[in-house]
Amino acid sequence: MTGVATARIAVDASRRLGMVDRNLYGHFIEHLGRCINDGIWGEMLKSRKFVGADSNCDGLPDPWTLPVARDPQLVVSVDETQAGSGVPCLRMRVLRDDDRMHGVAQPGLALRAGATYSLQVWVRSEGALREVEVSLGGERVRRPAPGEQWEHWDLELTARWDAADARLLTGGRGEGELWVHAPSLMPKVTRQGGGFRPEVVELTRAIEAPIVRWPGGCFADAYQWRDGIGERDSRPVVFDAAWQQYEPNDFGTDEFMEWCGVVGAEPYICVNTGSASAEDAAAWVQYCNGSPGTQWGDRRAEGGHPQPYGVRYWGIGNETYGGWEIGNVPADEYGRLFLEFAEKMREQDPSIKLIAVGADPVQLPEWNRTVLEIVGDKMDYLSVHRYVPHTRDDEQREKQYAAIVAAPVDIESRLRMVRETIDEALGPDNQVKIAFDEWNVWLQAGASEGIAERYELRDAVFAAGVFNALHRLADSVTMANLAQLVNVLPAIATSSTGVWGTPLYHAFKLYAGRCLPVVVGCECEAPTFDAAEFGNIPALSEVPYLDASATMNEEGDRLALAVVNRHRTDDLRAEISLAGIGPVQSAEVALLCGESERAAGSEHLPEAVSISAAEIEVAGDSFEYTFPAHSATVISLRTN
Numbered sequence: 001m002t003g004v005a006t007a008r009i010a011v012d013a014s015r016r017l018g019m020v021d022r023n024l025y026g027h028f029i030e031h032l033g034r035c036i037n038d039g040i041w042g043e044m045l046k047s048r049k050f051v052g053a054d055s056n057c058d059g060l061p062d063p064w065t066l067p068v069a070r071d072p073q074l075v076v077s078v079d080e081t082q083a084g085s086g087v088p089c090l091r092m093r094v095l096r097d098d099d100r101m102h103g104v105a106q107p108g109l110a111l112r113a114g115a116t117y118s119l120q121v122w123v124r125s126e127g128a129l130r131e132v133e134v135s136l137g138g139e140r141v142r143r144p145a146p147g148e149q150w151e152h153w154d155l156e157l158t159a160r161w162d163a164a165d166a167r168l169l170t171g172g173r174g175e176g177e178l179w180v181h182a183p184s185l186m187p188k189v190t191r192q193g194g195g196f197r198p199e200v201v202e203l204t205r206a207i208e209a210p211i212v213r214w215p216g217g218c219f220a221d222a223y224q225w226r227d228g229i230g231e232r233d234s235r236p237v238v239f240d241a242a243w244q245q246y247e248p249n250d251f252g253t254d255e256f257m258e259w260c261g262v263v264g265a266e267p268y269i270c271v272n273t274g275s276a277s278a279e280d281a282a283a284w285v286q287y288c289n290g291s292p293g294t295q296w297g298d299r300r301a302e303g304g305h306p307q308p309y310g311v312r313y314w315g316i317g318n319e320t321y322g323g324w325e326i327g328n329v330p331a332d333e334y335g336r337l338f339l340e341f342a343e344k345m346r347e348q349d350p351s352i353k354l355i356a357v358g359a360d361p362v363q364l365p366e367w368n369r370t371v372l373e374i375v376g377d378k379m380d381y382l383s384v385h386r387y388v389p390h391t392r393d394d395e396q397r398e399k400q401y402a403a404i405v406a407a408p409v410d411i412e413s414r415l416r417m418v419r420e421t422i423d424e425a426l427g428p429d430n431q432v433k434i435a436f437d438e439w440n441v442w443l444q445a446g447a448s449e450g451i452a453e454r455y456e457l458r459d460a461v462f463a464a465g466v467f468n469a470l471h472r473l474a475d476s477v478t479m480a481n482l483a484q485l486v487n488v489l490p491a492i493a494t495s496s497t498g499v500w501g502t503p504l505y506h507a508f509k510l511y512a513g514r515c516l517p518v519v520v521g522c523e524c525e526a527p528t529f530d531a532a533e534f535g536n537i538p539a540l541s542e543v544p545y546l547d548a549s550a551t552m553n554e555e556g557d558r559l560a561l562a563v564v565n566r567h568r569t570d571d572l573r574a575e576i577s578l579a580g581i582g583p584v585q586s587a588e589v590a591l592l593c594g595e596s597e598r599a600a601g602s603e604h605l606p607e608a609v610s611i612s613a614a615e616i617e618v619a620g621d622s623f624e625y626t627f628p629a630h631s632a633t634v635i636s637l638r639t640n
């Protein structure tokens with residue numbers, strides 16, 4: 001790649017501007033769509049606790065069904081009480097012993113030939129039922145009927161063939177009743193790994209997610225945390241008012257803590273101010289951080305976790321300013337609510353860090369000031385969320401592209417506005433930081449499709465621009481969480497058979513894996529473009545095509561120069577000067593790119609957007625480099 005340099009990047013490593021908090025590469029998971037259930041959590045059965053809509057009116061919650069349209073020897077019903085926990089169970093009454101199996105099925109299961117599946121289920125029987133039968137993927141297990149006491153069965157079935165739409169069949173033979181409670185089906189390896197999808201764990205580990213926010217989002221303001229603790233099969237299924245879906249509560253506090261441990265992330269919990277009290281939040285802090293001997297510390301220990309989890313980061317409510325949010329209140333009311341929650345939560349653990357709900361400074365200019373004036377330095381962080389562009393127009397792709405890749409410029413200026421408000425309200429010596437704890441490109445993916453946005457390389461260019469902005473704001477913004485990690489506005493996408501990284505994922509991999517802790521001086525001059533207003537992104541003029549940030553290690557012998565080229569079609573050549581570091585001994589370029597800005601990657605083509613690495617020669621204190629169109633690059637330099 002040759003050409004005349006049209007841009008200049010001047011790195012001055014002697015100017016140390018701030019420290020990058022690793023939490024800038026943080027994530028967020030929510031009980032919404034397929035993020036947790038069917039994304040992170042490996043349960044394969046839907047409605048395993050027999051709660052849900054019955055769209056075909058067969059007496060069974062979807063997708064349970066009768067294997068034959070009409071079975072005159074079988075009566076099925078969902079019984080509310082018999083399992084002893086209040087969780088519904090399924091009752092199958094076989095009317096006549098015709099030596100055939102009568103039962104129910106769940107279709108839509110993806111199986112891999114040779115893989116072993118673990119089915120765990122509670123069963124009991126009455127009358128002269130002789131045998132229980134379960135079959136899946138060509139393998140059948142038969143067992144003598146259990147009798148009147150509940151038994152917990154742990155069965156293994158090995159699929160004989162690959163299938164995209166296999167059925168689990170279960171039922172009884174003889175004359176009598178079979179009761180089934182809380183069946184759970186997972187690949188055996190997933191069960192052995194604690195119930196977490198191993199490929200999601202692996203991809204999450206690979207981007208070194210430092211911190212993960214949970215359980216929402218909007219979900220947080222409807223979530224009763226006590227529903228998600230205790231014996232998993234006995235936890236209630238709750239209709240979630242925020243996202244209008246059934247929540248089985250299989251993934252609760254203990255599962256979140258365990259998963260964070262497995263992926264190596266720090267937990268960040270957002271408590272419910274919408275439909276729960278300060279006492280509820282304080283009890284949750286005690287459940288997580290209290291020692292055995294406290295009421296909730298004991299409950300945690302009873303569940304097998306005697307050591308306190310020591311959760312440090314706690315958000316108090318989510319987007320409380322929004323008309324869509326459960327428990328939405330005005331800013332002054334929220335400020336008072338925050339103080340009440342903070343006091344009770346800190347009584348349980350004074351060391352916790354508290355995040356207050358902040359608002360977008362352009363849309364709601366007064367919210368932050370009011371909350372800051374009431375709460376003062378009782379908050380550790382003020383949170384800000386930003387999704388762009390909240391619209392989609394594929395007819396105007398170039399305009400859409402320009403606005404999205406330019407949006408980090410606007411995001412940076414909004415975050416600076418929030419900083420100014422904090423400093424004005426609390427004085428220049430305040431210690432309050434910004435948690436940019438939900439951000440992403442969100443075009444028009446709707447809640448009914450689980451907000452499963454499909455990302456393109458364009459969105460990785462956007463994310464890289466956000467990271468550069470966050471580096472520049474490192475002293476002020478010390479936490480940021482992409483919304484969300486899996487399947488919803490996703491960094492990681494899953495299907496029933498596979499898991500792959502979206503373009504956003506690669507942006508994380510590029511930056512989190514290579515950028516260093518000290519932000520140093522980096523000036524970039526480049527040709528500019530104007531981006532027209534698009535959705536909630538305002539018109540932006542003179543946006544530089546190239547945007548750069550530079551970070552260094554503490555010792556000063558490694559430097560990472562991160563450069564985004566926002567140009568849709570053109571490569572751009574830059575002259576790069578280096579000051580404040582010794583002679584470069586080795587240089588490696590990592591390039592995140594794809595064939596076009598529309599390259600997306602998918603289960604079957606995961607490398608359509610990818611990172612490639614190469615060594616380059618850097619002699620002296622300046623060199624030229626060509627940055628490909630619609631790309632992000634990190635040049636890693638070593639001086640020893």
Ligand code: AHR
Binds near residue numbers: 217
């Ligand atoms: O990330 C999806 C949703 O967007 C979150 O639940 C909410 O906080 C935001 O409005």
